[in-house]
Amino acid sequence: MKKQLKKFAQFTALSSLLVLSACGGNQAAGDEDGESSGGVVKADIGVISYISGPGAAYGEAITNGLKLALEEINGKGEVKINLVVEDSAGKQDQALTAAQKLMNSENVTGIIGPTLSTEMNVVGPEADLNGVPIMGTSTTAEGIPQIGDYVFRNSLPEALAIPAAIDKAIKKYDAKKVAILYGNDDVFTKSGYDTMKKAAEEKGLEILTTETFQKGQSDYNAQLTKIKGLKPDLILASALYNEGAVIMDQARKMGIDVPFVGGNGFNSPEVINIAGDAANGLIVATPWYGEKEDDKVKEFVSKYEKEYGKKPDQFAAQAYDALYIMAEALKNAGEADRDALRDALAEVKGFNGILGEFSFDEEGDVVMDPTVLIIEGGAFKEFN
Amino acid sequence: MLAELINPYYLQVASFILINIILGVSIYITLSTGQLSLANAGFMGIGAYTSALLTLNFDLPIIVGIMAGTLLAGVFGILIGIPTLRLQGVYLAIVTLGFGEVIRVIFVNWESMTKGAVGLSGIPHMGRELLNTVKDLGFDPKVLGLQNNQFVFLAIFLILLAVTVSIIAFFRRQNRSRVGRAFAAIKLDEKAAESMGINITYYKVLAFAQGAMVAGFAGALFAHVLAYISPADFAYHRAVEILIFAVFGGSEVIWGPVFGALFLTVMPEVLRFISEYRYMIYGLIIIIMMAVRPQGLIDVNILNWVKLKTSKRRQKHGTSSQKSM
The missing domain is CATH 3.40.50.2300 (Response regulator)
Known part of the structure; x- marks a missing residue:
């Protein structure tokens, strides 16, 4: 019995050591970022996306849309964003650990994602508790922005x-x-x-x-x-x-x-x-109609097709707009601070993106007019 | 100092490792009587839903919910264990897999109670509840130099660690007792064990019920750590995942599934830097393992070898420390 106890003590000590030693590594890295230098706001934005598994197509479209927006935003030079992308594999527990990593190890200013509403149900309360603004780009279920003050979405809810x-x-x-x-x-x-x-x-x-x-x-x-x-x-x-x-x-x-x-x-x-x-x-x-007679939409579609070899779907479009909204809010906040970003996000009104005019309501939910489409003769057409 | 070392991310991963270890132990118990049960995901679901519903609807303390979930899973274990006694090997696996699916379908269709496929959200979170309790008692984690979320995850981790260690300790003790010997005899040869006077019915159902209780317990913990559950969490994938813990780590000794759960939970996290390829590598490792060590990574031989090494070292250290005393 004594011997066994000793072994358990060893096991306990070993496992806690493992955890502690693992903690040491990443601490220092993220701290320096997120400071504004010379008027340009620099910020790390975390992304939780469904990159591997059966629904990987969603995650791929979302990350593609984000990357395209990132190039343009950083090219303009008003804000400097660095995306930190993590995979959730569509599972709640993975999404939660990814969020923990982004919030605590990478010290991101805000988070875009996760992909599924089920994941958001788990990640949202945690982000809210930690005071990290989080915005879903594809979470359409009811009650998502109502999780807390720091939870937003730009995806058209059902x-x-x-x-x-x-x-x-x-x-x-x-x-x-x-x-x-x-x-x-x-x-x-x-x-x-x-x-x-x-x-x-x-x-x-x-x-x-x-x-x-x-x-x-x-x-x-x-x-x-x-x-x-x-x-x-x-x-x-x-x-x-x-x-x-x-x-x-x-x-x-x-x-x-x-x-x-x-x-x-x-x-x-x-x-x-x-x-x-x-x-x-x-x-x-x-929320997304790719054939719309709008310069922004046309430009986005052609750029996306050139880059990735296929037409963008609503997930790519929503992600693209989401990063622009983040950038806008960061610019208005003037610094890479989580609380400042949250307040600036809540103020976003009448943002003009490829999805049309967009605002947040008091709860962080979407205010916009959806486009209604009908399939006629083998193609989506606007329905009036 | 302490505050800087405690990162909720690592604690979160560690918590999931511990829950998976408990699940690994649950399949090890039934396997130790030679029964291959795939119902553990179903039992986990029963534990999780029972505890979640009790704490959500009746405001019961979490600990009561967890105990109720564990017991109900155990009752179901007995109910399933008795009629499936005659089945062995693949047939038992199919029946238990079917049972797991039945449980999932019930969760999906019993909408008035379980909210169907949408799942239950807002389940009381173990750590946050604990934080509120200690705050009510007038203790502020800042005294220890901890942020609120650090305290929450440290608390969860320590609770789970204590629980996991005591479960492993219990089953290691049991293995060396009369019950464990009976399990081993049944696993080797049922007929021979029966002729030696071992009550096979009793021990097989006991193993089944124990496995179900442990799985239900893990499920209840899962519900209160994640604060959200849906029927999809307890589907066929989960059953296979639990089985892989035992297949990968080995099912001969308890350390096998424990190691399997530890390794297979850490792997996807460690491999995060190669994001979309990580599950491919994960799969590759499992295939290589199957080809090279079909009995699992850890078996009795390995354990003996480790023991030999450590005991030698201990002897050396032992003599030197005696001298210094």
Whole structure:
């Protein structure tokens, strides 16, 4: 027994030593940054992004958008930003350790990210506690900026996007009866459904039926047959694009030709690639429309295509604008101080970016007008 | 001095290491009777959700929630352990994996209680609650020269360290007791063990329930350290992750999964500087391990060798220190 105790003492001592020795390394490095020299504000901004794992495409688009913005901002020379990018692999615990690293080891002034709302639910309270301003560029679920004073987002929340899309669809098609279809085992689609249901009830629509499906399902005939029999004017579908496209395909084959209104996860050019002509009649609201007649937008699209060889999606666009908002706030704050940055961020009003005019409300949530798009003839078009 | 050394980032990583070590121990216990159970992610979920819901809805102290979660997971362990007694090897693995999925699907669909796929947020955080308690008692961490967040994470780390060490101590003691010998006999040959008069039913269910309790305990801790849980946290991936701790580190001795959990949690953090490639390297290490040491990194031979080395050194030091006394 004594021997064992000794061993445990050794183990304890060893592990705490390990932790302590690990602590020593990085301390001194970050302290010197973040001081303003000669009128130009220099700041480290941390980025938590989903770079590895099944959702790596989101993280890639976001980091690409940020890098493009970074070059331009540093080129102008009003502020000097240094991005410190960390991977979260889409997991809450990884996102939290990444945030801890950025806040405590790298001493960043502010954080952009993380990618998923689930990650933000874990990281947000911690950043708020430490007094580090944090801005999500793709976190659309309800209640994110309400986590605390230091939590912001520039991503169009579902609570704005979905009602806007439903509104326009009602006006155009004079819809009264709707059917709802949603994926119940995914955070995105479930919270999208909650918003849809609320919006439909507020607009006085009659909900004929609510059907559910699971991630990776390939046969939706049971749900669609039921929906077809009820003859709705509109189908509200909260689905990610991969399932959503299959649903539209099967619905059209079955002879359901009413328009679909989708949530944020449905908003992807991939829908057209997968479903082809069956995708016609999908209505989504988006903060980002790449075909807009606007010089800033055109410039961004061409630059992005030249750099990365593909068209930017909403994630890249939102990230691009997010860094510009950060830079604007840093300039106004005049120093790389966390509290000053937070106050300056909260003051951002009428910022003109590639997504259109943008402001924060008192809670740090988004105030902007979404664009509503419809797929017609195999392409996204503005819906009026 | 102390304040500069304590970085919440490292403490955070260390906390996750400790939770993973507890999970590694949980699969080691069932494996030590030769049962391959993949239900540990499900048990972890039961522990996490029970504790989170109790503390959220009934304002119970965290410690009560954790104990309730642990016990409920243990009860489920017995319930699953009895009917699956006849199953072995792959068949048991499939049934337990199925059980884990059933648990996850229940969390997804029981929306009135668990909020479905959106998950539970705002779960009382172990460290922050502790900070508030000590502040109410009139103690300010600044006395020790600590910032609030440093105190929070130091507290979590120390609690988890104490808990983990006592769990390991308990199971090491158990291994050397009658129970541990019975486990080992069952693992080697069930029929022979039975003919020697060992009550197989009792010991197998005991191992299963113990594994479930430890996993449930780890889950409850996880919920209160992260303050947010969703059903996706306890899916198939988690079950495999726990299994890998034992496969990588070795399942013959308790230090195997402990080392596995330590190494496999530290690795992605250490490899952070190569961001998107880190999981590739992580995978590569596991494949090499499988090819070179299928029994896992740490087995009895290694342990004996380490013991031999340390005891020799200790003898030398021992004599010299005696002289100096």
